Every structure is written in C-alpha cells, then in structure tokens.
Amino acid sequence: MSAPRQISRLLSRRSLISSSRRSTPTPIFKSPNLSVRHGSHLPPRSNQFTQPTKEHLDALKAISSSTLSTLDGSATEEELRSFNDDWMNKYHGKGSIVVKPKTTEEVSEVMKYCYEKGIAVVPQGGNTGLVGGSNPVHDEIILNLSNLNQIRSFDEVSGVLVADGGVILETADHFLAEKGFIFPLDLGAKGSCHIGGNVSTNAGGLRLLRYGSLHGSVLGLEVVLPDGRIWNGLSKLRKDNTGFDLKQLYIGSEGTIGIITAISILCPRRPSAMNVAVFSLESYEAVQKVFAEAKGHLGEILSAFEFFDKQSYALVKKHQEENGGERKVFETEGDFYxxxxxxxxxxxxxxxxxxxxxxHLMENEMVLDGVLAQDSTQFQSLWSLRELVPESAGKAGSVYKYDVSVPVGKMYGLVEKMRAKLREGGVLEGDGKSEGPIRAVAGYGHMGDGNLHINIVANKYTDEIEKIIEPYIYEIVAENEGSISAEHGLGVMKAPYIGYSKNETSMELMKQIKQLFDPKGLLNPYKYIV
Amino acid sequence: MSAPRQISRLLSRRSLISSSRRSTPTPIFKSPNLSVRHGSHLPPRSNQFTQPTKEHLDALKAISSSTLSTLDGSATEEELRSFNDDWMNKYHGKGSIVVKPKTTEEVSEVMKYCYEKGIAVVPQGGNTGLVGGSNPVHDEIILNLSNLNQIRSFDEVSGVLVADGGVILETADHFLAEKGFIFPLDLGAKGSCHIGGNVSTNAGGLRLLRYGSLHGSVLGLEVVLPDGRIWNGLSKLRKDNTGFDLKQLYIGSEGTIGIITAISILCPRRPSAMNVAVFSLESYEAVQKVFAEAKGHLGEILSAFEFFDKQSYALVKKHQEENGGERKVFETEGDFYxxxxxxxxxxxxxxxxxxxxxxHLMENEMVLDGVLAQDSTQFQSLWSLRELVPESAGKAGSVYKYDVSVPVGKMYGLVEKMRAKLREGGVLEGDGKSEGPIRAVAGYGHMGDGNLHINIVANKYTDEIEKIIEPYIYEIVAENEGSISAEHGLGVMKAPYIGYSKNETSMELMKQIKQLFDPKGLLNPYKYIV
Incomplete structure (x- = not known):
C-alpha cells in the first residue's frame, strides 16, 4: 500500500471475501472433525452425590413440566446428546435428566429439591463453552436455562436492560439495536450463547477494549442459590455502595455457587458510524507499532484491534476456497494481519x-497493504477474515485450543515457542523432518486485551500431542505472569492447572468461598475449584 | 442564550468566576462550622476486643518505627486528633495508637500481632470519607497507610499502573499526566485521598460516566488479610478467568476484610482536548432533556454531566463574594444549572x-444561558461552580450530607420531598412560617450516574432536625428502589440503615463473608455490616 488511492482501488474492485457473515454464528458451532474422544483425565464420580432415579425424575417433572429423561423414555440417549456433549464434542456427560424451567421460581424449586436430596446439578446456558464447563462430567442433572428467555424491561433514559439469563446474546442485541443501544459484549457464539452464561463465565469477546469488562457493566443479578433460595440483587443503579458487591462473585463463577436467572446490565448507545480496516504486515513488531498508532489517532472511537498470523489467514483462505468464496484481498500478503x-x-x-x-501508516511504510470496508457487506466480510479462524481451523482437523493472557509484547513469542516445542517433539508438519500430525499452529486474538488464542490443528487428538503441549503451554504462560485462561474459563479442562495462574492463598480463599456458598458442593462439581 | 454569539460575548467579557481551582483541594477539607458533636447513636465498645496497652505499643513500635501514641507520651491527644476525627469533625475516635507502616511486610506484621492479641484495627487512608468509616469508633488501633506511598511500576504500552495503596490520588494522576495517561477516577478530595482508600470505598466521583466503575478498571490488588497473611493478587492482566475474582470483594469493602496495600489499575490515555460548558436552565425537566441531547450529540467524548440547583449556586455565589471572587457568570440565571x-x-x-x-440547545430554547470555557483557567473556574458546592455549604452552616442513587427522572423529586418534610416540621427558613434553623436545602450531583447529593444547611446540628430527616430520606430512597449510599459508603453513619437498600438474603450473605474473611471481627468494627 503506497498511497491512499490503492485502498480505494482495492475497494472498487471489491476484492473482498464474502463467504460468511459474522452475524450468522451457526457454522462456528459445527465441527465435524472434532469427534474423537478427548479429555481422558477426568475426575471419577463422587459418591457424595445421590444418583438420580425415576423417583427424582417424577418429582422434578412435577416442578417443571419441561423435563426430559432417558429414565422414563421421554427422551432417547441420542436426544440428550446435545445437552451432554460440549459443542466441540470433546467432553461427554452421562446425564439422564434435563430440566428446563420456565420461571425463576421453578429453578428455585428444582434446586430446593436437589439440595434436599443431595443431587448434583450442572447449570447450562447455550452450551457454547470451550472448557467443558456447561455439560455434565458424570450423571449430574442438567438444568438448562433456555426456557427462561424473556426481556423483562429496558429503560431508554438510563440504557439499563433487565432480562432473563436464558436470553440469547444476539436476541438481546437485536432488541437493543432497535432502540439505538448496543449490548456491551460481542463474541462469535452470539447466536447461541445465553447472556446468563456470558455473565457466569465473564465472557470477554471482541469489544472489551471499548466497552470494558462485565464486572463494570453488569449492575445487578438474580441468582438461585444452591439451597434454592432466590437472591434478588437485580439493582438498576449505576452507583450503590451499600455493602459487599455480591454480584461480582457470581460474574465468572461458572455456575459453581449459584444459577444466574436474570441480569441487569448497562448498555451504551449504539455507535451511529462504524468502520473496519484490515492490514497485512511484515512482523509482529509492526502489529504492535500499528496498535500504538491506532490508539493515538483513533482515541475514543477505537472499538476493536484484532490480529491474526499468516497461518490463521491460510486456514481461512482454504476454507473460503472450499466454499467458493472470493479470495484475493491483499495485493501484498504478509506474515501478520x-x-x-x-x-x-x-x-x-x-x-x-x-x-x-x-x-500515517502508509507514509511511514508501517503496513504492506490495507483494505477499508465501504459498506456493511464489506464490513462483515472483513470481520469474517478474523472471525472465521476458529471455524476454519475446525474444518482443517482436530484442534487443540488455548486461550491465554500475557503482556502484549510477549504474546506472539508464545506461539513461536509452541511451534519450536512441537518441532522438537517431531510432530510439526513442514519442518523438513516430519510430515505431521500437526498441520498448523495458528495464533490470533484480541490485541487490545493482551488475549492470545493458539489453535493447534492436528490430524487427530492423541495423548502424545497433548503431552507435548500440556503443561508446557501453561508453564510458558506462568513464566510471563500470564493467565492460562483469559476468557474461556476453567471448566473441567483447566481446573487442574489453575496453580499456573493463581497462588496458594488465592486458591485457599476460593475454596473457602465455594464451601461457604455451596456447602454440599452440588453445583457444577468436578470443575473450576476442585 | 439566543445565538452562539452570546456565548462568545460572555466569554470575551470573561464573566467567569475564578476564586478556586479544582486542582487545589485543600480548602474543601476545612469546615470550621462543623465542630458540633454529632452522631450520638454510635454502638458501644465491644468487650471482645483487647484494650491496647503500653506493652502492645512497644511490640508495635518494634515492628514499625513510625508509631505514635499517647500511651508513652510520643504524641499528645491533640496530635492524634487528625487521626481520630473525621474531616467533618462529626465522628471522634478515642484511639491511643497510630501505626504508619512503611512496607507491606510491616502491615502484615502489625496485623499478625493484632490478630494474635485480639486487638481491633481501623485501616486509614487520607481520612477524607463522609460516613465516619476511616477513624476509630472507640479505641481501635489506627493503621494509617500514608507511609506506603510509592509508585511501583507503569507500563506505557498497556497503561497499567501498579502503586502502593497510600499514594495520593492527585500524585498518581500527575505522574500519569506526564506519560500522557489519566487515572480513571477523579473526585474533590483528590489532593488528600489515597488510591487504596478509593478502591476500598469504591469511589465514584466526577468521570464515572466516562471511565466506568473501579470494578472494571482495577486489575489487581495486594491485600493484607486480618490474620496478617499477604494476598498477592496484583495481576496486570486485562483478562483472566481463572477462578473467583477475589479482588472484586475488596473493592468497596471499606477495610472490613483486608487492608489494600497496593493496586494495579488500567489507565486510559489522557484526552488531548477537553472542553467544559455550564448552562442555566428553567427546570429539572430541561436538565434531563439537555442530558439526552448531550449524550446524542457528544457520544463517546462526553466525560461528565453534572447538575446543581439554584440553592447550590446561591451558596457558591455567597462564598465567592465573601472571598472577593467575580460573580457574574450568567446573563439569565435559572432554577437549575x-x-x-x-x-x-x-x-x-x-x-x-x-x-x-x-x-441545537439554543435553537430549541432548551437553556436560558450558557458559558463555554476557552482556556484552562476558565475550565477550572467553570468546574469550581459545581465543585465548590460542598465547601460553600460547609461555610454557610452545619451540613447534613446525603448521597443517594435513584433513577434520573426521580432524582430531584427527592430534594423537593425533603424540603416539604422540613417545612412540615417547621424548621425550614423562608417558607413564610418559620425562620429556620434550616437555611438551605441544596441538590446537586452526577446526573450521568443517577447520583444525587443533598446538602441540608442548618444553624447547628440538633437531634430535632436529624429526626425529621432520618430515616425519612432513606424511606423515600427505598420507595424508588434507590441506594442510600451511592458512593460515600456505609461507614458508621449508614450501617444501621443498610436494610433500606439491601434485602435479608443480601445481608445474610454479607455477614457470612465478613465472618469467613475476618472471623475475629477485628477489622474496622462497629461499621458496614454489623
């Protein structure tokens, strides 16, 4: 890109990919290649929990009519698959009962009953998590919140939305769009994930840079406690300093100390103008420089800064080719985007x-090439270059997915270390010595938040590969004082590794909180803090 | 204001007040008229705490050399006044020992000793609170953090500042200003208050509208627990989903479950351009309309929207007259500003x-008059019209101060109800029936946050007046589902009234948390959750 004109020329040729719209999230949740059983080191079933029986089922059906089970033949094992499995098909629960309450009171009654009987429960939203946090590990009852899906109120003066936990994120955002507001969170799974699940996992996503964390925007919660009591903390106030801010504990608690049945959240006005540009660059250093320039020039209007490497882009291009999408976006491609x-x-x-x-970027030759969207179709198309990375990786093979936080300057070094480690292990394709089974190591993520995603694409999941990756990846994150889970949470996948990110005192305090709030340990067992 | 020209004309005449700069906070903390003893309903001393003796003093002096006490004559009672009294001179502790540790380790050793001996401790920052939260109620040891005042690190790429809890807010902000960044919090007490105290009281202040709450911007904390253990939660990461977000519990916990010795906070870039305008308006409805227009026209650059009524403005004008400041700001004054x-x-x-x-405002005659600052002196002068309200009220008499949160539309109704109640009680001056003792009921606050301050200026504090105001004011806040403390906290003043803002379940959970984290109840007793 040597002159602004070139950007225009590129745009006039509409050399933009168009295979997928980011507002169509469904394909992201189809990963046909991910069918191999994984996660072999799951904890055994605990005898402290009562095994659900037909008698329990009848009682639960009396509380909530939308209850499905293999115990009385009201559902087949196959029909319960989508509740028992995670979407990557990596974790497989053996739950025999799915309860889908229609009201907070029903949730409360279900929990009262389970608490009395000592039955373990896994709360489930859109089941779009990436760490096996929202499906059962063993025979926990699945308390699915999809029937709790009403918008309760919206105040156009304050921008405060109050809605059931089971409202789908995209539904909430569409509702807000009509009023000129925006949900202060956006992520790939928006078409399936629930806002209650977003809050309980403290979802981060694409525009945290602009709208901040849910710890700042959530104003109140309604939570059903493990013993079935309803805690009404549904404040609509932006400021309230009257005691411990209890709701904060539930944000990111992954359903281990309560079930979020409703949220109150502060929604900003929807920007009336939006632009997106994508650049190819020579190096990761160049990406960092452009990030600094973007912050300086764009100031308060910068709403996202994402990066991806050439391996990520190659996966997307291949996926788009296979789907007949146009390909040529950049005159000059780079090692980074x-x-x-x-x-x-x-x-x-x-x-x-x-x-x-x-x-400024062109005059100083800080980028190789660039494309600026000129209408909403191009806007979506350019976004898809970044958003299609996970889906494209899934299409290319079995994906080991990692989500870490490290200082921005050290982010890409982690990807390079991971490649070196895999090469050293003799499993990386194209290093001159080996033919695989690792086809690609792609790095991408939310630059503005220091949040790196590493997708390692293999022919299939094997213990050999897993042993090369883990715990090595957590070790290098810990060396950089990073987080082994920036936004995906702990679930069952990362629960054993929390020590790489949290010290002894932290873990002790966490265990005390879990014990205090859920003394019988019934909510989402085997996960998070174990 | 009928044409833009008029704004220019006003500005060319420089009809701007200039008596006080907002960056000079000291005068705000001199309230000579507030010397009458108040707060008569304080809880009695608890026998569960050990009374500090000379022996304890010697042990504490061995831990921290900066220890003052009346017990060994190293300080007089008078010298301990500024530690024992709140700045409004409303609450008076009887502490005989002030410890001023220089390091986190010293804080830890002090707490280990006090925990072992069962001695109660009040953590103290700048002692600028408004609810008697940072001075002793009885003979608690005062653990003052002013010697813990070093900036530990600042990262110019990420904007993450790590600093001791005892750093003064203004010092931190000046440090950041030199780097082109801004502390994401600003309030009148900035020249005295500590950033650790700001976090432990979840301070809100003037720009919450723009930079959000500390629950969003604080990234990590270092906390000394009641038993003296140091919890290192000083993360510098913007995203970290590995377990309960423990730091959130300490934000706003008012020193009841730990002592914040350091904070890690995300600081935005300092805006390179700043503007301020002040308007006179006919009615509170007009203020609301202007607020909506300001949000629409200014979007992402709106950084504060404050309002004050004519009673507030009259107090400021009188104060400025007495100090020889210029007075004429508006050609047309209004009932609101x-x-x-x-x-x-x-x-x-x-x-x-x-x-x-x-x-738009002028064409639609939405304001009566307006003044726009044209340089930094005018900027400060216009801000002082709003910021001088509390100080001016203090100069005018003994002030009953309230700080509440209600929906924006109902905010000013509370002031009017309060006036009616005082009139009904026959204590309001100038209502044709009575000559006082209430001289003014002034309403002002942070419109953008639904945060109203009511200052009731009396000749002197009396039980008669207090009984008319309380709990009536809390009742009308509760009727509107508001908060009886938007940003000032509970302290000792509002602890008995928490039930007006929080339900039984909330209070029960809070008490359990206090019991879990501080089983001996040694930290900041008699306050907050009692």
Whole structure:
C-alpha cells in the first residue's frame, strides 16, 4: 500500500471475501472433525452425590413440566446428546435428566429439591463453552436455562436492560439495536450463547477494549442459590455502595455457587458510524507499532484491534476456497494481519481520524497493504477474515485450543515457542523432518486485551500431542505472569492447572468461598475449584 | 442564550468566576462550622476486643518505627486528633495508637500481632470519607497507610499502573499526566485521598460516566488479610478467568476484610482536548432533556454531566463574594444549572460536536444561558461552580450530607420531598412560617450516574432536625428502589440503615463473608455490616 488511492482501488474492485457473515454464528458451532474422544483425565464420580432415579425424575417433572429423561423414555440417549456433549464434542456427560424451567421460581424449586436430596446439578446456558464447563462430567442433572428467555424491561433514559439469563446474546442485541443501544459484549457464539452464561463465565469477546469488562457493566443479578433460595440483587443503579458487591462473585463463577436467572446490565448507545480496516504486515513488531498508532489517532472511537498470523489467514483462505468464496484481498500478503474497528457518533469525524491513521501508516511504510470496508457487506466480510479462524481451523482437523493472557509484547513469542516445542517433539508438519500430525499452529486474538488464542490443528487428538503441549503451554504462560485462561474459563479442562495462574492463598480463599456458598458442593462439581 | 454569539460575548467579557481551582483541594477539607458533636447513636465498645496497652505499643513500635501514641507520651491527644476525627469533625475516635507502616511486610506484621492479641484495627487512608468509616469508633488501633506511598511500576504500552495503596490520588494522576495517561477516577478530595482508600470505598466521583466503575478498571490488588497473611493478587492482566475474582470483594469493602496495600489499575490515555460548558436552565425537566441531547450529540467524548440547583449556586455565589471572587457568570440565571465536560483525542472534532450541541440547545430554547470555557483557567473556574458546592455549604452552616442513587427522572423529586418534610416540621427558613434553623436545602450531583447529593444547611446540628430527616430520606430512597449510599459508603453513619437498600438474603450473605474473611471481627468494627 503506497498511497491512499490503492485502498480505494482495492475497494472498487471489491476484492473482498464474502463467504460468511459474522452475524450468522451457526457454522462456528459445527465441527465435524472434532469427534474423537478427548479429555481422558477426568475426575471419577463422587459418591457424595445421590444418583438420580425415576423417583427424582417424577418429582422434578412435577416442578417443571419441561423435563426430559432417558429414565422414563421421554427422551432417547441420542436426544440428550446435545445437552451432554460440549459443542466441540470433546467432553461427554452421562446425564439422564434435563430440566428446563420456565420461571425463576421453578429453578428455585428444582434446586430446593436437589439440595434436599443431595443431587448434583450442572447449570447450562447455550452450551457454547470451550472448557467443558456447561455439560455434565458424570450423571449430574442438567438444568438448562433456555426456557427462561424473556426481556423483562429496558429503560431508554438510563440504557439499563433487565432480562432473563436464558436470553440469547444476539436476541438481546437485536432488541437493543432497535432502540439505538448496543449490548456491551460481542463474541462469535452470539447466536447461541445465553447472556446468563456470558455473565457466569465473564465472557470477554471482541469489544472489551471499548466497552470494558462485565464486572463494570453488569449492575445487578438474580441468582438461585444452591439451597434454592432466590437472591434478588437485580439493582438498576449505576452507583450503590451499600455493602459487599455480591454480584461480582457470581460474574465468572461458572455456575459453581449459584444459577444466574436474570441480569441487569448497562448498555451504551449504539455507535451511529462504524468502520473496519484490515492490514497485512511484515512482523509482529509492526502489529504492535500499528496498535500504538491506532490508539493515538483513533482515541475514543477505537472499538476493536484484532490480529491474526499468516497461518490463521491460510486456514481461512482454504476454507473460503472450499466454499467458493472470493479470495484475493491483499495485493501484498504478509506474515501478520490486523483488523481495526472504529465506532463513533459522527461519521465524518470518524472518517477523518481513520484517514489520518491510514496516511500515517502508509507514509511511514508501517503496513504492506490495507483494505477499508465501504459498506456493511464489506464490513462483515472483513470481520469474517478474523472471525472465521476458529471455524476454519475446525474444518482443517482436530484442534487443540488455548486461550491465554500475557503482556502484549510477549504474546506472539508464545506461539513461536509452541511451534519450536512441537518441532522438537517431531510432530510439526513442514519442518523438513516430519510430515505431521500437526498441520498448523495458528495464533490470533484480541490485541487490545493482551488475549492470545493458539489453535493447534492436528490430524487427530492423541495423548502424545497433548503431552507435548500440556503443561508446557501453561508453564510458558506462568513464566510471563500470564493467565492460562483469559476468557474461556476453567471448566473441567483447566481446573487442574489453575496453580499456573493463581497462588496458594488465592486458591485457599476460593475454596473457602465455594464451601461457604455451596456447602454440599452440588453445583457444577468436578470443575473450576476442585 | 439566543445565538452562539452570546456565548462568545460572555466569554470575551470573561464573566467567569475564578476564586478556586479544582486542582487545589485543600480548602474543601476545612469546615470550621462543623465542630458540633454529632452522631450520638454510635454502638458501644465491644468487650471482645483487647484494650491496647503500653506493652502492645512497644511490640508495635518494634515492628514499625513510625508509631505514635499517647500511651508513652510520643504524641499528645491533640496530635492524634487528625487521626481520630473525621474531616467533618462529626465522628471522634478515642484511639491511643497510630501505626504508619512503611512496607507491606510491616502491615502484615502489625496485623499478625493484632490478630494474635485480639486487638481491633481501623485501616486509614487520607481520612477524607463522609460516613465516619476511616477513624476509630472507640479505641481501635489506627493503621494509617500514608507511609506506603510509592509508585511501583507503569507500563506505557498497556497503561497499567501498579502503586502502593497510600499514594495520593492527585500524585498518581500527575505522574500519569506526564506519560500522557489519566487515572480513571477523579473526585474533590483528590489532593488528600489515597488510591487504596478509593478502591476500598469504591469511589465514584466526577468521570464515572466516562471511565466506568473501579470494578472494571482495577486489575489487581495486594491485600493484607486480618490474620496478617499477604494476598498477592496484583495481576496486570486485562483478562483472566481463572477462578473467583477475589479482588472484586475488596473493592468497596471499606477495610472490613483486608487492608489494600497496593493496586494495579488500567489507565486510559489522557484526552488531548477537553472542553467544559455550564448552562442555566428553567427546570429539572430541561436538565434531563439537555442530558439526552448531550449524550446524542457528544457520544463517546462526553466525560461528565453534572447538575446543581439554584440553592447550590446561591451558596457558591455567597462564598465567592465573601472571598472577593467575580460573580457574574450568567446573563439569565435559572432554577437549575448543568455542567457538560468533553474529553477527546481531536480538538477540532470535539469543538464541532460541542458547537452542534450548543446550536441545537439554543435553537430549541432548551437553556436560558450558557458559558463555554476557552482556556484552562476558565475550565477550572467553570468546574469550581459545581465543585465548590460542598465547601460553600460547609461555610454557610452545619451540613447534613446525603448521597443517594435513584433513577434520573426521580432524582430531584427527592430534594423537593425533603424540603416539604422540613417545612412540615417547621424548621425550614423562608417558607413564610418559620425562620429556620434550616437555611438551605441544596441538590446537586452526577446526573450521568443517577447520583444525587443533598446538602441540608442548618444553624447547628440538633437531634430535632436529624429526626425529621432520618430515616425519612432513606424511606423515600427505598420507595424508588434507590441506594442510600451511592458512593460515600456505609461507614458508621449508614450501617444501621443498610436494610433500606439491601434485602435479608443480601445481608445474610454479607455477614457470612465478613465472618469467613475476618472471623475475629477485628477489622474496622462497629461499621458496614454489623
């Protein structure tokens, strides 16, 4: 990219991919190649929990009519699969009962009953998690919240939305869009995930850079406690300093100390102007420099800064080729790519800021090439270059997915270390010595949040590969004082590794909190803090 | 204000007050008229705590050399006054020992000793609180953090500041200003308050509208637990989903479950352009309309929206007259005033947005008059119209201060109800029936956050007045599902009234948390959750 004109030329040729729209999340949740059984080191069933029987089922059916079970033939094992398995088909529960309450009171009655009987329960939202946190490990009852899906109120003056936990994120956002507001969270799974699940896993996503964490935007919660009591903490107030901020404990608690049945959240006005540009770059250093320039030039309108490497881009291109999408986006491809999104209240001002940035980047030869979206279709298409990475990786093979936080400067070093480790283990394809089974190690993520995703694409899941990756990847994260789970949570996958990110005192305090809030340990057992 | 020109004319005449700069916070903390003893209903001393003796003092001196006490004559009672009294001179502790540790390890050793001996401790930052939370109620040892005042690190890429809890807010902000960053919190007491105290009281302040709550911006904490253990939770990561977010519990816990010795906080870039305008308006309805217009026109650059009523303005004018400041600000005064601040990265764009708003407000006759600051002196002067309200009230008499949260539409109704109640009680001056003792009921606050401050200015504090105000004011807040403490906290003043804002289940959970984290109840007793 040597002059602004080239950006225009690229745009006039509409050399933009168009195979997938980011507002169509369904394909992201189909991963046909991920059918191999994985996660072999799961904890054994605990005898402290009562095994669910037909008698329990009858009692639960009396509480909530939308109850399915293999125990009385009201559902087949196959029909319960989507509740028992995670979407990557990596973790497989053996739950025989799925309860789908329609009201908070039903949730409360279900928990009262289970608490009395000592039956373990896994709360389940859209079941879109990546760490096996929302499906049973053994025979826990599945308390699915999809029937609790009403928007309760919205205040157009304050922007406060109150809605059931089972409302789908995209549904909430569409509702808000009509009023000129935006849900302060966006992520790939938006078409399936529940807002209650988002809060209970403290989802981060694509625009945390702009709208901040849920710890700041969630104003209140309604939670059913493990013993069935309903805690009404559904405040609509932006400021309230009257005692411990209890709701904060539930944000990110992954359903281990209560079930979020409703949330109250502060929603900002929807930006009236949005722009997106994607650049190819020479090096990770160049990405960091562009990030600094973007913050300086765009200031308050910068709403996302994402990056992906050439391996990620190759996966997406291959996936798009197979689906007949156009391919040529950049005249000059690079080893790295970044996506910059702006969202503001004045289109003219935003364009001026963005043009200022583009001119600066080109004059200083900080990027190789760039494409700027000119309409909403192009906007979606450019976003899909980044958003299709996980789906494209899934299409290419069995994917080991990692989600870590480290200081921005050290982020890509982790990917390189991982490649070196796999090469050393003789399992990396194309290193001159080996033919696989690892086809690609792709790095991408949310630059603005220091959040790196590493997708390791293999022919199939094997213990040999897993042993090369883990705990090595957690060790190098710990060396950099990072987090072994930036946004995906602990679930069952990372529960054994929490010590790489948290010290003894932290873990002790966490265990005390779990013990205090859920003394029988019935909620989402075998996970999180064990 | 009928045309933009008038704003220019006003500005060219520089009809701006200039008696006080908001960056000079000291005068705010001198309230000579507030010397009457108040708060007569304090809880009695608990026998569960060991009374501090000379022996304890010697042990504490061996741990921390900066220890003052009346027990060995190293300090007089008078010298301990500033530690024992709150700044309003409303609450008076009887502590005989002040420990001022220089390191986290010293804080830890002090707490280990006090835990072993069963001695109660009040953690103290800048002692600028408004609810008697940071001075002793009886003979608690005062653990003052002013010697723990080092900035530990700052990362110019991520904007993450790590600093001791005893760093003064303004010191931190000046440090950041030199690097082009801003502390994401600003409040009147900035020249005295500590950042550790800000976090432990979940301070809100003037720009919460823009930078959000500390629950979103604080990334990590170092806390000394009641038994003296040091919990190192000083994460610098923006995203970390590995277990309960323990730091959140300490944000707003008012020193009841741990002592914050260091914080890690995400600091945004400092806006390169800032503007402020103040308007006079006819009614509270007009203020609400202007607020909606400001959000629409200014979008992401709106950084503060404050309002104050004519009673507040009269107090400020009187105070300024007495101090020889200029007075004429508005050609047309109103029953209400509002202050709008913008902060952005592009001066030209910000001015265009602000001009758009001003033209719209004038064309539609939504304001009576307006003044726009043209340089940093005017900027400070206009801010002082709002920021001088509490100090001016203090100069005018003995002030009953309330800080509540209610939906924006209902905010001013509370002030009117309070006036009616006082009139009904025959204590309001100038209602045709009575000559006082209430001289003014002033309402002002942070419109953007639904946060109202009511200052009731009396000749002196009396039980008669207090009984008219309390619990009536809390009842009308509760009727509106508001908070009886938006940002000031509970302390000793509001601890008995928490039931007006929190339900039984909330209080039960809070008591369990207090019991879990501080089983001996040694930290900041008689306050918060009792």
């Amino acid at each position: 970044c996506l910059i999104e702006t969202g503001g209240s004045n289109a003219e001002h935003d364009e001026a800021k963005l043009t200022g940035l583009l001119e | 509002c202050l709008i601040e913008t902060g952005g990265s592009n001066a030209e764009h910000d001015e265009a947005k602000l001009t758009g708003l001003l033209e």
